[in-house]
Structure formats: C-alpha cells, structure tokens
Amino acid sequence: MAEQPLLQDEADQRAVLRRAAPYLRPHRGRLAVALGVGLADSAALVAVAPLIGLAADSLDDGDRGGLGLAVALLVALAAAQLVLARVGELLLIKGGEQVVRTLREQAVENLATAPLRFLETHRSGELLRRATGEVAALAAFVRLHLRNMVASAATLVFTLVMLAGYSWLLLLVQLAVFLPLTLLVTRWFQRDAGAAFGGKAGAEATVAATFSETLTAREALQTSRGLTGWTGRFERENTHAVGAARRAVRVENRIDLVSLIEGAALVVLLLAGGWLVDRDSVSLGTVVVFVVAGRNLFDSFAEISQLVGEVQTARTGLARLLDLLAATRPQGAPTQAPAGLPARGDLRCVDVEYAYRADGRTLHGISLDFPEGSRTGVVGETGSGKTTLSKLLCGLYRPDGGAVTFAGTDLADLPEAELRRRIVLVPQEVRMVSGTIADNLALVQGGPDRARIGRTVDQLGLRGWMEDLPGGLDAEVGQRGGNLSAGERQILGLVRAVLADPAVLVLDEATADIDPVTAARLEHALDELRADCTLVVIAHRPATIARMPRVVRLDGGRLLVDEPAGGGPDGGTMTGPKSAG
Numbered sequence: 001m002a003e004q005p006l007l008q009d010e011a012d013q014r015a016v017l018r019r020a021a022p023y024l025r026p027h028r029g030r031l032a033v034a035l036g037v038g039l040a041d042s043a044a045l046v047a048v049a050p051l052i053g054l055a056a057d058s059l060d061d062g063d064r065g066g067l068g069l070a071v072a073l074l075v076a077l078a079a080a081q082l083v084l085a086r087v088g089e090l091l092l093i094k095g096g097e098q099v100v101r102t103l104r105e106q107a108v109e110n111l112a113t114a115p116l117r118f119l120e121t122h123r124s125g126e127l128l129r130r131a132t133g134e135v136a137a138l139a140a141f142v143r144l145h146l147r148n149m150v151a152s153a154a155t156l157v158f159t160l161v162m163l164a165g166y167s168w169l170l171l172l173v174q175l176a177v178f179l180p181l182t183l184l185v186t187r188w189f190q191r192d193a194g195a196a197f198g199g200k201a202g203a204e205a206t207v208a209a210t211f212s213e214t215l216t217a218r219e220a221l222q223t224s225r226g227l228t229g230w231t232g233r234f235e236r237e238n239t240h241a242v243g244a245a246r247r248a249v250r251v252e253n254r255i256d257l258v259s260l261i262e263g264a265a266l267v268v269l270l271l272a273g274g275w276l277v278d279r280d281s282v283s284l285g286t287v288v289v290f291v292v293a294g295r296n297l298f299d300s301f302a303e304i305s306q307l308v309g310e311v312q313t314a315r316t317g318l319a320r321l322l323d324l325l326a327a328t329r330p331q332g333a334p335t336q337a338p339a340g341l342p343a344r345g346d347l348r349c350v351d352v353e354y355a356y357r358a359d360g361r362t363l364h365g366i367s368l369d370f371p372e373g374s375r376t377g378v379v380g381e382t383g384s385g386k387t388t389l390s391k392l393l394c395g396l397y398r399p400d401g402g403a404v405t406f407a408g409t410d411l412a413d414l415p416e417a418e419l420r421r422r423i424v425l426v427p428q429e430v431r432m433v434s435g436t437i438a439d440n441l442a443l444v445q446g447g448p449d450r451a452r453i454g455r456t457v458d459q460l461g462l463r464g465w466m467e468d469l470p471g472g473l474d475a476e477v478g479q480r481g482g483n484l485s486a487g488e489r490q491i492l493g494l495v496r497a498v499l500a501d502p503a504v505l506v507l508d509e510a511t512a513d514i515d516p517v518t519a520a521r522l523e524h525a526l527d528e529l530r531a532d533c534t535l536v537v538i539a540h541r542p543a544t545i546a547r548m549p550r551v552v553r554l555d556g557g558r559l560l561v562d563e564p565a566g567g568g569p570d571g572g573t574m575t576g577p578k579s580a581g
C-alpha cells in the first residue's frame, strides 16, 4: 500500500516557528522594521517611569530646573510614543497579514495539486477548516493581538533591565514574590494547554467535517434511519466539542491567578520600599520608579498572561496548517517533460499492483498494452477494480508495484500539465465549477474559444441538444453543476474531454447516466474521433462495450480476459493472461 501522510487531529506543536520560517522569510525585511519600531515604542513607554522618578526627586530636593526638564522630556516622550505605537502597530499588522497571505496561497496551491489518494483519505470539511478556518484565526490574531504581544514582551524585558539599574534589592524582593508563583501558574497552564487547545481545534474540525458531509449527502440521510443515526453521531461529536471547549476554557482560566499574585507583590514592594527609604538606602524617587514601572511590569505580564490563550490558539492553528502544508508539499514532482516525449504514443501497464489498505490488494499484477489509436472496453463485476485501474492509467494513483508508462515514459516522471495534456479521464460523476457551460468547457488546457467549442459540439452531434438547453452555452450550471441533470453533466464532461484532444481518453461509466439513444449517438461520435486517439471505455452497459473491438475483463482485481471482442483477431496487443472468459 502506498504510504499516505495522514493528518492528525492534534497537530505537532514542536518547533512551530522554525517550521513556519520558510513562509516568514520572504517578509523578513518588513517584519524586522515593524519589530524595530515596536521595540522603540516599548522603550519609550519604559522611559516614562525614570522621568517621573526624576521629577519626584527634583521635587523632593526643591530643584525646579530638574523638575522642568523632567516634565518637558515626559511631554516629548508621550508624543513620540504615540507616533511609534501607531506606526509599529500598522507595520506589524501589515507584515503579519503578508505572512498569512503566503500561508493561505500555499495551502490552496498544495491542496489543488495534492495526490488524489490524500484528498480521498481525508474528509473535505477537515481540509477546508485547516486551509481557511485556521488561516482566518491566524489573520485575526495578527490583527488583534500580535502587536500587544510583542509590545508587552518588550516592555517586560526593558522594565526588568531598567529596574535592576535602580535597585537590585527592591527588584529581587519584587521578583521573589512575583516570579516563582507566576512561573508555577504558567507551567500549570502550559502543561495542559497543548492538548486542551489542540483537542478543541480537532473536535471543532470534526464537527465542521460532519456538517459539510450532512450537506453533501443530505438525500441519503433523509431516510428516517439515516437521519437518526447521523443526528446521533453529530450530537456525540458536538458534545465532545463542547467538552473540549470547556476544558480549554478551564485551562485558560488558570492564568487569571496571576492577578492575585500581582496584588501581593505590590504590597510587599511598598513595605520594603518604605523601610529602605526610612533607612536612606534608596531615594523616594526610586520607590516611585518601582511603583510606576511595577505597573508596567504587572500590566505587561497580565497582558501576556491574557494573551497566552490567544497565542496558544494561534499556535495550534499554525501547527495544524503547517501539518497540512507538510503533508501536501509537492514532493519531487517533475517540472519538465523528458526531452522528445511525443504528443501521442502507447499506454502500457506492466505488473501493476495496487492496495487501498494494508490488509488486502485491489489489483494484482495487471499487465496491459493500449497501443496508440486502439479501442478497448473494460468490464468486470462491481468492485473488481475497474475504476481503480482507470485512475492508475491516468496517473491519478501511483502503483504500489509495477509501472504505467506513456510512450515509454513512467507517468510518475511526467509533470502534471504534460500528463493531463495526454491522458484524460471522464468519470461517471463529472465535476463542474460554478459559472456557465461555456466557462466549464473553457477549463480545458489552452482555453478553447466559442468557435472551437461550437465545432466540437457539432462533431459530437450535440448541436440540437445544446440549443434545447435554456441559455445554451451561457446557461448557469449552478453550484457543482446542480442546475443540470447527471446525464447532462456527463455529456458536458465528454465534450470537455474531446476539446482537450488527448492522446488517451479513459471513460469510466461516462455514459451510464445518459439515455440509451443519446449515449449511442455520443459513442458513435467518439468512435469517429481522430484515429490516433486511444480509447479505454469502462462500462457495464453491453451496448457500450459491444462497440469496442477488444475487451478486457477484470475479476477480483486480476486480469481474467484480454481478447478481441467476439474472439476476433483485430483487437490490439494482448499481454495479460487470457482465458475463455
């Protein structure tokens, strides 16, 4: 079984910043300037306390000149701080938003090129949540809290350094009360924060994924049994999510204990300061500096403590997003087609093995040649592995063993765009994007214009059908093509495939939802495709297979029959085991 990176509910929260570094790097200049201005802002704030201390000492000494200077400096500092605070905030928000934008774009790009198996293995709601919800939470953190976080941390450090310059003794007294208790509380918080916040985010993502499945599978769920069972599951997940949110709040509340510790530290500071002034060990101004700066100290610590929850949420979101980016990072994807790769060629699979699960193989040693221009029907009972084979033939899955090659080149060595130019799959369920029919047909590489679309519609004998559609080419297809019937979507899927003019066209039950008369007409038109287009048609409908000169039958993931239809000799190369079928 091919190794699939699986996303975990509780993201890896180690070294989050180091893992985020590649996304920060392009914006490091802007971020450095923003940080520099932020630090200058904090330094200006911290400088207020010594100036008030200077004013207090000048007042105590009757020094009017010193008092005037201190007041003038205070006014200048207040004005500078106002400007620095605003500029720093704007720069930091702008830098942070750029980083978030880079992450968002990368997530969308990675998901658009992620291997099909990765997308199939994860619930789309979960992927959506990581690629949009977590990014939105990060953007909100940047807008609302990042600046406060940086300013508070810088203020805390600068204040400690400044107070140490005034009186080691008073600082030690203050820290002896404040620090050990606060560290204990913080450690208590941190011990459970990762699991609590990760659990909350994971539980919310599960609810979101189930909700999005409710919307996509609502018809199936509307039977009374389906809905009851599903509602029960939704309730259980919801209860779990509420429990996880409560746990996160309880853990977050632990941080509030820091306010109590602050009060105790201030009382101790005033007692010790009064005693030291009484003994002339420190000046009155120094105690004033400690009281004023102490406020900064506690305020910034309180701010940090209050933001710890937000930081943890943002950190968890970032970690979940980074996990998604790591799991979907394009790995060694070829960027250039091998020199001389022809536009047309033989498709071949050699000893192909494939397993979805570790406990059982789906395809066993399939070897088949599809020479250029050949027409092959693939049949087999439900679950025999036809769709799996079609995805391997188109390079949407990588074989666990053996290889699929086009014109002698392993599909794994072809860049995605080159592969799609040559091999196109039309599945039973045709995907559409919102917009008009013309928009959907123009999605083909090269963006065909209306004239070319018109010619292809004519070629497939669909002119009348298209004209009967209200709005014709300009009809809105609705969300996921919901304004069209399943058969109409299939017809458009076929038109789109023919417009792509691939070397190999693989149809997996691509006409199953179309009425037999229209299907026969379309299939006849497909027979008339250019002679060098290889056609592989998977179908249960006998009339569809009857048109094929060669038939391959799968049974339990093994090649049972590979022979010209009706046992004739003109069905193309046969390399697999043959039987009478």
Ligand SMILES: Nc1ncnc2c1ncn2[C@@H]1O[C@H](COP(=O)(O)OP(=O)(O)OP(=O)(O)O)[C@@H](O)[C@H]1O
Binding pocket: 120, 356, 357, 362, 380, 381, 382, 383, 384, 385, 386, 387, 388, 389
């Ligand atoms: N995404 C998947 N994850 C796990 N198992 C899968 C997946 N898709 C298919 N299978 C299993 O692989 C086997 C082959 O499935 P496949 O869809 O290839 O059969 P099929 O011949 O195309 O069937 P049908 O005629 O119903 O379309 C089945 O047993 C199926 O349960």
